[in-house]
Every structure is written in C-alpha cells, then in structure tokens.
Amino acid sequence: MPDTCGVYFTVTMPVIYSNLNFTVTMPDFTVTMPVIYSNHDFLMLLGDCWLLAAIASLTLDKDILARVVPLDQSFQDDYAGIFHFQFWQYGEWVDVVIDDRLPTRDGELLFVHSAEGSEFWSALLEKAYAKVNGCYEALTGGSTIEGFEDFTGGIAEAYDLTKAPPYLYKLMQKALSRASLLGCSIDITSVYDTEAKTVMNLVKGHAYSVTAAEEVHLYGSPVQLVRIRNPWGQVEWSGAWSDNSREWDSVRPEEKAKLDHSAEDGEFWMSYSDFIRQFTRLEICNLTPDALTSEGVARWSHCQYEGSWRVGSTAGGCRNNPATFCSNPQFRLRLEEVDDDPHDGEDGCSFLVGLMQKDTRREKMYGRDLNTIGFAIYQVCYKGRSNVHLGPDVLLRQRSVAMSNTFSNVREMCDRFKLLPGDYVIIPSTFEPHRKGSFVLRIFSEKHAPTTPMEEDINADVDEPEVSTGDVDPHFKQLFLKIAGNDSEISAFELQQILNKVISQRTDVKTDGFSLETCRHIISLLDKDGTTKLGLVEFHTLWLKTQKYLEIFQSHDSDKSGTISSHELRGALTEAGFQLNSEVLQVIVQHYANAQFAIDFDCFMGCLVRLEMLFKMFKTLDKKDSGKIELDLLQWLCLAMH
Numbered sequence: 052m053p054d055t056c057g058v059y060f061t062v063t064m065p066v067i068y069s070n071l072n073f074t075v076t077m078p079d080f081t082v083t084m085p086v087i088y089s090n091h092d093f094l095m096l097l098g099d100c101w102l103l104a105a106i107a108s109l110t111l112d113k114d115i116l117a118r119v120v121p122l123d124q125s126f127q128d129d130y131a132g133i134f135h136f137q138f139w140q141y142g143e144w145v146d147v148v149i150d151d152r153l154p155t156r157d158g159e160l161l162f163v164h165s166a167e168g169s170e171f172w173s174a175l176l177e178k179a180y181a182k183v184n185g186c187y188e189a190l191t192g193g194s195t196i197e198g199f200e201d202f203t204g205g206i207a208e209a210y211d212l213t214k215a216p217p218y219l220y221k222l223m224q225k226a227l228s229r230a231s232l233l234g235c236s237i238d239i240t241s242v243y244d245t246e247a248k249t250v251m252n253l254v255k256g257h258a259y260s261v262t263a264a265e266e267v268h269l270y271g272s273p274v275q276l277v278r279i280r281n282p283w284g285q286v287e288w289s290g291a292w293s294d295n296s297r298e299w300d301s302v303r304p305e306e307k308a309k310l311d312h313s314a315e316d317g318e319f320w321m322s323y324s325d326f327i328r329q330f331t332r333l334e335i336c337n338l339t340p341d342a343l344t345s346e347g348v349a350r351w352s353h354c355q356y357e358g359s360w361r362v363g364s365t366a367g368g369c370r371n372n373p374a375t376f377c378s379n380p381q382f383r384l385r386l387e388e389v390d391d392d393p394h395d396g397e398d399g400c401s402f403l404v405g406l407m408q409k410d411t412r413r414e415k416m417y418g419r420d421l422n423t424i425g426f427a428i429y430q431v432c433y434k435g436r437s438n439v440h441l442g443p444d445v446l447l448r449q450r451s452v453a454m455s456n457t458f459s460n461v462r463e464m465c466d467r468f469k470l471l472p473g474d475y476v477i478i479p480s481t482f483e484p485h486r487k488g489s490f491v492l493r494i495f496s497e498k499h500a501p502t503t504p505m506e507e508d509i510n511a512d513v514d515e516p517e518v519s520t521g522d523v524d525p526h527f528k529q530l531f532l533k534i535a536g537n538d539s540e541i542s543a544f545e546l547q548q549i550l551n552k553v554i555s556q557r558t559d560v561k562t563d564g565f566s567l568e569t570c571r572h573i574i575s576l577l578d579k580d581g582t583t584k585l586g587l588v589e590f591h592t593l594w595l596k597t598q599k600y601l602e603i604f605q606s607h608d609s610d611k612s613g614t615i616s617s618h619e620l621r622g623a624l625t626e627a628g629f630q631l632n633s634e635v636l637q638v639i640v641q642h643y644a645n646a647q648f649a650i651d652f653d654c655f656m657g658c659l660v661r662l663e664m665l666f667k668m669f670k671t672l673d674k675k676d677s678g679k680i681e682l683d684l685l686q687w688l689c690l691a692m693h
Contacts, residue, residue, distance in 0.1 A: 102198050617648040
C-alpha cells in the first residue's frame with residue numbers, strides 16, 4: 052500500500068506580553084530586559100511578541116547572550132554611532148551592523164524599550180533583527196521557537212502537554228544534561244486571558260523557562276519534579292512543592308540541599324504530574340556543539356546541508372506524486388550506534404530532523420506564500436554508498452519507515468525519531484510538485500551518524516557502434532549515395548533536411564525540427580576525417596545512434612505524449628550511458644525543456660550528442676586522467692566556440 056502525505060496549514064497568532072522586567076548582570080555592564088509596551092496599541096502595531104519571549108530566554112544564558120549581543124561595544128568606549136549583533140540565519144552566523152537611530156513616536160521609542168529609559172540594547176537588537184529579515188513589518192507574527200533558533204543556532208522541538216508522550220520526563224532530563232533551552236507556557240483562548248493568573252498563581256500566555264528535572268523521595272516513594280523560572284521574578288506557583296509547601300517537610304535534608312528547594316526569587320519546583328496538567332506547551336531548543344562552553348555537558352552530533360527545489364528538475368513534491376517524487380534531493384543517513392540510557396527504554400538510534408525553508412520572512416514581505424514542506428525517511432541497503440540517486444524502482448516499491456508529522460506551511464518542520472541501526476535516506480520535499488524553494492536540512496543525533504547528500508558521480512559510458520564499410524547494408528549505401536550527391540558526403544544543411552524529413556513522418560514523437568546547431572554538433576561528434584561532413588560509415592553510425600536514442604526516448608515517454616518530462620530525463624540519460632548529478636540536470640532542463648518542462652525528440656537527441664561530445668573533449672584534454680583540466684585562452688575560446 053503506497054504512502055500518502057497529509058497537509059496542514061498553520062497561522063501563528065502572537066501572544067501578548069507586557070510589564071516584563073528582567074535583569075541579568077554580565078561582565079562590564081548590566082542589561083535590563085525591557086518593559087514591553089504599557090500602550091498595547093504599540094504592541095499590536097508590530098506584533099513581534101514571539102521575539103520578545105525569545106529575548107527573555109536569551110537573557111538566562113550569559114554566554115549565548117554575549118554571542119548575540121557582543122560585549123565589546125558601548126556608548127562610551129570607541130563609540131561610532133553603530134552597533135553590531137550576530138544571528139543564526141539558515142545555516143550560518145551573520146554579523147548585522149546598524150546605526151543607533153531608533154523609531155519613536157512623541158519622543159518615545161515606538162517598539163521595544165526599557166523600563167529604566169536608559170537601556171537601549173534590546174531596542175537595538177530588535178532593529179538588527181528587523182534588518183536581517185527585511186524590515187520591522189517582516190517581524191509580525193511568529194513563534195518563540197524561531198527566535199530560539201536564530202539566537203542559538205539550535206534546533207527546536209515542541210510538545211503539546213495535553214498529549215505528552217510517556218517518556219517526556221526522561222527526555223527533559225536528557226535535554227537539560229545537554230544544556231538545551233526549555234520553555235513552557237499556558238495557552239490563552241482569547242486576548243482577555245493574556246497575563247491572567249490561574250488559581251495556583253501561574254500566568255497564562257506567559258513564557259516560563261524549565262531549569263531542572265530531578266527526582267526526590269516522599270515517604271520512600273520517588274516523585275518526579277521540575278524546576279520552573281518565571282522571568283518576572285515575583286509571581287510563583289503556589290501549589291504542591293512550591294517554596295514553603297508541606298511536601299518538603301517529608302524530604303530528606305540531603306535531598307533538599309541538593310535541589311536547593313527554596314530557589315531564588317521567581318524560581319520554583321512543582322511535580323511533573325502538575326506540570327503537564329497546568330502547562331499546555333513545552334519547547335526544547337537543542338544546541339549545537341559550538342554553542343556550548345561547558346565541558347561537563349553532553350553534546351549532540353550535528354550536521355546540516357543546504358539544498359534547493361528547482362522546477363523541472365528537483366521539485367518533485369511529496370509521495371502523492373509518484374511521477375516526480377524521486378526527483379527530490381536525497382540525503383543518506385547511516386545509524387551505527389544505539390543510544391546510551393534510552394529515554395523510552397527501547398534500543399535504537401535517536402535523532403532529530405529539521406527541514407527549514409530559507410528567507411521565509413522576506414518571502415512573506417513580498418507577498419509570496421510559504422511552501423508547504425515535509426520529509427520522508429526510507430530504509431535502503433547501499434552499505435554507506437552515497438554516489439547513487441534512488442529511483443522509482445527503490446522508493447516506490449516500499450513504504451517509508453518514518454516521515455514528518457505533517458506537511459505544513461511553516462518555516463521549519465522538526466520531528467524526533469528512533470530507528471534501528473542501518474542505512475536510511477531522507478527525502479525533503481514540498482507537498483505539491485513544481486514549487487521552487489531553498490532549504491536547510493539539519494540532523495541532530497545522540498551518537499555519531501554520518502550523513503551526506505546522495506548524488507551520482509559524473510560519468511559517461513556510451514556504447515560506440517563499431518561500423519566498417521563492409522557492415523553497411525547495400526540498400527542503405529544506395530540510399531546514402533542518392534542523398535549525398537556528387538561529393539558522397541552530407542553537410543550540416545543536408546543533414547538537417549534529412550533528419551527533419553524522417554522525423555516528421557513519425558506520429559509517435561513530437562518535434563519542432565532539428566536545428567542547424569544540433570546538426571553541426573552531430574557532425575563534430577562523428578566526423579573522424581576532419582571534412583566537417585559525414586561520409587557513409589559516419590552517417591551509418593549516426594543512423595544506429597538515432598534508432599537507439601529513439602527507443603530510449605519512447606521507453607521513458609510514460610504517458611505516450613510524444614515528449615518526455617524533465618523528471619523522466621534522468622532515467623533516460625542513465626539508460627543512454629550518462630550518469631549526471633542534479634546540478635548538471637538543472638542546466639540541461641533550463642537549456643532543452645520547453646515552458647511546460649517537456650522535452651521533444653530533437654532536443655533530447657541534441658542533448659545526448661552535446662553531452663557525448665563534451666565528455667570526449669574533456670577526456671582528450673585530461674591527459675593524466677585526473678578529473679581536472681587546465682586551458683589556456685586559445686584552448687578555452689576554441690572549446691567554447693566549438
């Protein structure tokens with residue numbers, strides 16, 4: 052039974068935060084987290100509350116904060132009216148430089164501003180982030196996860212606590228041991244719920260941080276606890292296991308001392324069972340190894356790749372589109388070692404896959420919709436090989452072993468998986484075919500898991516028909532002499548007339564006619580005596596090639612339209628003896644396919660002749676068989692003009 056893919060569209064509504072005032076002391080200066088808009092009209096004007104919640108979590112780790120807001124700048128020392136910030140953007144860290152001019156209204160900062168009135172780092176940070184995304188308006192609407200990732204370079208996963216998996220507590224412990232950032236919140240049902248307190252003194256629509264997950268013994272029985280931090284500092288949970296609750300009286304003193312149960316102001320403990328009942332959402336941002344400065348924490352194995360979906364070549368859509376699906380980019384994943392201390396108690400290799408489409412805010416700013424994206428994972432038996440591109444004979448004959456939870460029009464799709472050791476291929480795609488876009492694929496694994504793009508090595512192995520004068524059929528020879536005329540050779544002009552006459556009589560293939568350029572390429576390929584014309588043996592060789600190419604063309608014309616689609620081209624080229632990667636295929640499609648990305652026979656044959664000629668030229672110039680050639684200017688001009 053074939054796989055099918057579901058699609059899910061999301062609309063993110065910002066949560067409103069106000070009256071936030073956080074302070075963190077860092078070397079050389081103290082920064083105060085801004086009070087967010089006493090006037091909610093300002094807030095609604097921009098709608099980047101998701102960003103502010105991420106900034107709140109950013110202040111909890113001084114090392115991460117110092118990477119985003121470099122310490123070597125101030126309004127005093129070497130002040131030049133500019134500041135720089137660093138953000139992770141689609142696979143790399145970028146340095147963003149801005150001037151110190153900030154938008155105001157009636158003499159007050161229009162967007163983020165400080166309670167003190169003299170702190171400007173947060174407003175400048177917001178401006179730099181707006182610049183990297185295009186403008187302030189581009190920040191409207193989003194999720195805290197996006198800010199998490201752009202401030203840390205990590206990969207974030209989200210859990211609906213109303214459907215918490217049974218192993219989530221163990222997962223939280225493992226995440227904390229890797230210095231991951233954990234945030235939680237209580238969903239609001241309307242704007243009137245914003246900042247409303249629950250009976251137990253928790254604030255709805257407010258971003259909390261999870262800072263620890265430990266077990267204690269109550270009357271000899273283990274109890275799972277989590278420690279929560281409220282950035283406001285004053286409002287704390289008042290239920291079981293709060294600072295002065297009676298549950299602590301029955302805990303051994305050494306356990307209480309270990310947990311520091313009466314934590315700093317704004318930080319409190321609660322049972323895990325209460326945690327999943329009271330909160331509705333948990334977000335975990337897993338950090339890359341380079342973001343961790345402590346030697347005492349475990350690290351993920353991490354790799355990332357950039358890729359693209361190009362219409363006509365690599366934009367194949369999801370598995371619902373079997374004719375094009377195998378054209379998508381493919382990435383090999385080799386799982387070798389099972390987890391230590393598995394969070395769910397089952398042996399296997401845990402890993403996260405994040406598929407992020409690039410420049411999403413700029414695309415929305417220009418009025419372009421996001422692609423609906425997802426991915427599928429298949430198990431293969433290629434023993435670590437990556438110089439192959441899997442086709443329908445492999446992918447369409449089996450079910451995927453895992454796939455993204457859904458296809459959605461979000462910036463990033465991220466899911467956690469556990470599979471047995473083996474070789475797998477990850478296929479990222481848009482939901483619909485023929486949708487262009489660029490993406491970053493990231494894999495975080497608990498153990499080392501080699502990953503690499505699957506691309507065929509560029510090579511050619513073309514069967515060259517061995518023809519001599521004696522092999523030529525007398526009737527063919529008689530026909531040739533009649534066509535060739537007195538000089539017994541066929542020029543490019545004569546060849547064009549012959550091929551067009553022959554192919555026009557075929558009703559099973561479509562053609563716009565052979566161009567003079569294609570005919571010249573054919574003669575250049577087959578002309579062995581340097582006459583720039585085809586003799587009897589050379590023309591007979593061409594005739595055999597044409598028959599072979601016609602058979603290949605028809606075998607890949609699956610819909611009997613008289614043309615082959617650009618997605619069928621890879622298989623046809625492979626059968627003809629050419630092994631090419633996606634980059635070369637994209638160039639071929641751009642040059643030979645029509646507006647509907649269909650290729651007729653004359654273009655197909657012209658492409659094969661051109662490829663064969665280029666491979667021969669390269670082999671002639673690559674005298675050391677090194678895979679590289681060097682050309683002087685004369686050689687380059689002669690080759691390019693050939």
